[in-house]
Amino acid sequence: MITERELRKGLKTKMFGKKIYAFQTIDSTNNCAKAVANLGGPEGIVVIAEEQTAGRGRLGRQWLANPNENLTFSLVLRPNVPPEAINQLPLFVGVALAEAIEKTTAIHAECKWPNDILLNRKKVAGILVEGSMQQNLVEYVVVGIGINVNQTSFPQELASKATSLRLECRREIDRATLFRDILTALEALYQQCIKRGFSIMLPLWMQRSSMMNKPIAVSQQGTVITGIVKGLSKEGGLILHSNGIDRTLFAGDVTILGEVNERFVGSTTVAQPSASLPRA
Numbered sequence: 607m608i609t610e611r612e613l614r615k616g617l618k619t620k621m622f623g624k625k626i627y628a629f630q631t632i633d634s635t636n637n638c639a640k641a642v643a644n645l646g647g648p649e650g651i652v653v654i655a656e657e658q659t660a661g662r663g664r665l666g667r668q669w670l671a672n673p674n675e676n677l678t679f680s681l682v683l684r685p686n687v688p689p690e691a692i693n694q695l696p697l698f699v700g701v702a703l704a705e706a707i708e709k710t711t712a713i714h715a716e717c718k719w720p721n722d723i724l725l726n727r728k729k730v731a732g733i734l735v736e737g738s739m740q741q742n743l744v745e746y747v748v749v750g751i752g753i754n755v756n757q758t759s760f761p762q763e764l765a766s767k768a769t770s771l772r773l774e775c776r777r778e779i780d781r782a783t784l785f786r787d788i789l790t791a792l793e794a795l796y797q798q799c800i801k802r803g804f805s806i807m808l809p810l811w812m813q814r815s816s817m818m819n820k821p822i823a824v825s826q827q828g829t830v831i832t833g834i835v836k837g838l839s840k841e842g843g844l845i846l847h848s849n850g851i852d853r854t855l856f857a858g859d860v861t862i863l864g865e866v867n868e869r870f871v872g873s874t875t876v877a878q879p880s881a882s883l884p885r886a
């Protein structure tokens with residue numbers, strides 16, 4: 607197990623990771639981080655575990671990761687923003703993850719709407735943002751991050767669409783160093799967003815997306831909407847030109863149409879619309 611001490615060795619952040627709760631096994635780091643936040647835990651607390659018995663992705667899907675090979679952790683944030691802004695948060699997290707993964711692997715990391723990071727068109731990381739509101743303000747946000755780091759095999763149903771840093775760059779990755787790089791990138795971008803607004807991440811995220819002007823299908827709870835991607839709204843929604851009009855979507859599973867490579871059919875889970883934020 608990576609200890610708190612190893613994780614913090616050389617960490618130069620001011621806030622993020624000042625307190626790290628490290629576990630061998632836990633139900634879900636997001637659950638624990640929420641419990642800590644509910645007790646008044648300050649911004650920047652991290653909960654990390656080698657193994658999650660109930661790790662989850664968006665829409666209540668399972669997040670499966672081999673113990674001791676990956677990174678699964680959650681970060682508590684307390685941004686002073688209205689609930690609508692919650693859909694913007696995955697943007698800065700996605701850009702920070704992409705930057706840190708790229709630094710480690712020297713492979714271009716792509717952001718896939720809503721919350722995935724891809725390497726060579728396969729998913730290496732997912733983000734789960736969960737928040738709590740009080741009097742129409744965000745009380746806290748827990749950012750859950752799962753990264754496939756040194757895992758070299760995946761269940762058959764995921765094998766064509768999931769990968770790991772190790773599989774893509776053909777060497778074992780030092781997880782503690784990667785963790786520190788991620789926290790450093792997250793803190794730097796978060797501070798910029800707090801000063802200038804989270805929508806400043808839109809162009810950085812867009813530069814890392816290959817969906818622009820492509821035909822896609824978005825499936826939302828049984829219905830499928832097809833259209834051409836026009837960009838992201840400042841709230842973090844996907845702007846889709848469909849049947850002659852521009853529609854902004856805040857949730858869905860995206861498939862890029864006409865990709866010969868079926869690997870692009872994502873296992874992506876969907877972003878929580880702000881209206882359904884669970885209350886503490």
Ligand code: BTN
Pocket residue numbers: 633634635636637658660661662663664667669677678679680721722731732733734750751752753874875876
């Ligand atoms: C997704 O791709 O659907 C998001 C996956 C998020 C998984 C992480 S692992 C750490 C944290 N704890 C959880 O239970 N989930 C998130």
